[in-house]
Amino acid sequence: MMYKMQFPKIVLIIIITSTLAVNEIRFYPVEAIPDIKKVPEEYPTIQAAINAASPGDTIIVTHGTYNENLLVNKSISIIGENPAxxxxxxxxxxxxxxxxxxxxxxxxxxxxxxxxxxxxxxxxxxxxxxxxxxxxxxxxxxxxxxxxxxxxxxxxxxxxxxxxxxxxxxxxxxxxxxxxxxxxxxxxxxxxxxxxxxxxxxxxxxxxxxxxxxxxxxxxLDNGSEGNYWSDCIGSDIDLDGVGDAPFAGDRYPLMGMFVNFTLRYGSQIYFLSIICNSTISNFHFDRSNGKISFDVLGSKDTVGFCRMASPLTIIKNYTVYINDKVPIYIGNWTVSNYIYGYFLYLHESEPQRVTVMLDLPKNENPQSLFPILVATLLIVTALTIIILIKRKGKLDKNLS
Missing domain, CATH: 3.80.20 (24 nucleotide stem-loop, u2 snrnp hairpin iv. U2 a'; Chain A)
Incomplete structure (x- = not known):
């Protein structure tokens, strides 16, 4: 009988322990929960939602044209569905x-x-x-x-x-x-x-x-190593790193192509791939299943195009590049601090060309992140095993009596 009375306590301790293995319990002072206000679902105008909002609130605005002159006089977020x-x-x-x-x-x-x-x-x-x-x-x-x-x-x-x-x-x-x-x-x-x-x-x-x-x-006009792209800058890039060899208009490190930043979602993490390119880039796609990036480049026929890519070493260890399934005129990789850079050259054609970049991605994004889940799973399985054993023992005691 005493064994049965202790059973709920044992199971409760195991379940609590499994929870603590995944989440750290923290105590915070009670604060007002920020509210989300929707336009036009809840408020007919954006200004009406602003007037009703409290500091910290977020206003979500559905697509449409809003003929308004807004006064934003409190610390809130105003988020549109799509800028287009x-x-x-x-x-x-x-x-x-x-x-x-x-x-x-x-x-x-x-x-x-x-x-x-x-x-x-x-x-x-x-x-x-x-x-x-x-x-x-x-x-x-x-x-x-x-x-x-x-x-x-x-x-x-x-x-x-x-x-x-x-x-x-x-x-x-x-x-x-x-x-x-x-x-x-x-x-x-x-x-x-x-x-x-x-x-x-x-x-x-x-x-x-x-x-x-x-x-x-x-x-x-720079972040210490890279500046801005200027459409009227005609410079040289002898070392093929995407950055001009001489200052321009007060910019110490003018970019030799337009700057574009793309988001890569890999596992539970978000990374950024930046590209400096003198071509027009379109149709960017990241295939997480095989670690492949693809995009189109277009420029004046028979002129030389270039792309310089940069991304954290934590996600990419090496670049392998193809242009319309062919090796580029030139490709180079190098690392600086925690970033890997890739630079490649190609000739523009009359039609867009498909760039394919094979990424050497880490096999396991963060193996240690699985440890708390494995511990929790083991503890829960242990709890279920104890339940089964106790029930069997109870039946056995009953039969013996």
Whole structure:
């Protein structure tokens, strides 16, 4: 009888132990849970959702055109479904989005028609810190993005194009803002900056702006080893690393091709593969099952094309490259710190060519990550075995009695 009374305790201890093998128990103070608000499912307009939101909330906006001039005055995230189909139109009535609070995130929109009688913007950020703007198209505004006395923000992976004056307008003591992986094209001025020297631009593509850059005083235009692509830069790359041999327009390390960054999901991890290329890249695909990357390249027929790839050594140990199933004119691999680089040359043809890159991926992403699961499984199996043995013993005792 005593043995049966102890049985629930034994099983409970084993189950708790198996849980602790997988998860570390931590205690945190109780905080308000951020809310998700949906437009137009729950709120008819984005501004209505902003007004109802609390700091830390997220607003999810379904595709459509929203004719609004938004005032964002609290630290919230505003996420569009798709930048190609989720549009905020300022209607030439002023700033399409006016950000006056720190800690704001804006992502996944096309923002247009931030114009009017004064030099308005697609997004105006004034007196704020730690603002994030990414995966957004800013087009046909007076300024695509305007930063005024704002610091420590990140502006990345945006397309800023066809604005009436500056794609990015920075002034009034902005500092420590990072601009990277943006395409800034077809503006009167790509970037205009005054009295804001300590901002950094790298891995951006400056394409066909009437004036690519006007900065007083100059800004930081590289990350210490790589800068930006400039469509009017005609330089040399004798050492074949994708970076120009001489400075250009204040950029110490101008890129010899456009910069593109791709996401690789391998196992439970997310990695990034960056490519500098003088061809137009399309149809990128990563096949995790066989460790193969493929994409198309296109350029002027009979001209020399190049791609330079870079990725962490933790996922890729070597590159093997084919162009339309043939070996490139030249291919080289090298490592710097924790990154592996690959560079290859080819001749452009009249049609897109398929690039195939075979990756030497690690066989086991992280074998140790399986250990807690194995321990938990073993303990649960042990608990079930004890249950079976106790039941059998109970039946045996009953039969003997």
């Amino acid at each position: 189909t989720t549009i905020i139109d300022g209607g030439q009535r002023g700033n399409a989005i006016n950000v006056v609070s720190s800690g704001v995130v804006i992502s996944g929109f096309t923002i247009q028609n931030g114009t009017g009688g004064l030099p308005y913007s697609g997004i105006s950020v004034s007196g704020c810190n730690f603002v994030v703007i990414n995966n957004t198209v800013l087009r046909e505004n007076y300024y695509g993005l305007q930063l005024t006395n704002s610091n420590n923000s990140q502006i990345f992976n945006n397309v800023i194009m066809n604005n009436m004056y500056a794609g990015i307008y920075i002034h009034d003591r902005c500092s420590n803002n990072a601009f990277f992986e943006n395409t800034i094209k077809n503006n009167i001025v790509g970037v205009w900056s005054s009295n804001s020297p300590s901002n950094v631009f790298y891995h951006n593509n400056f394409i066909n702006n009437t004036n690519q850059l006007q900065a007083f005083p100059p800004m930081i």
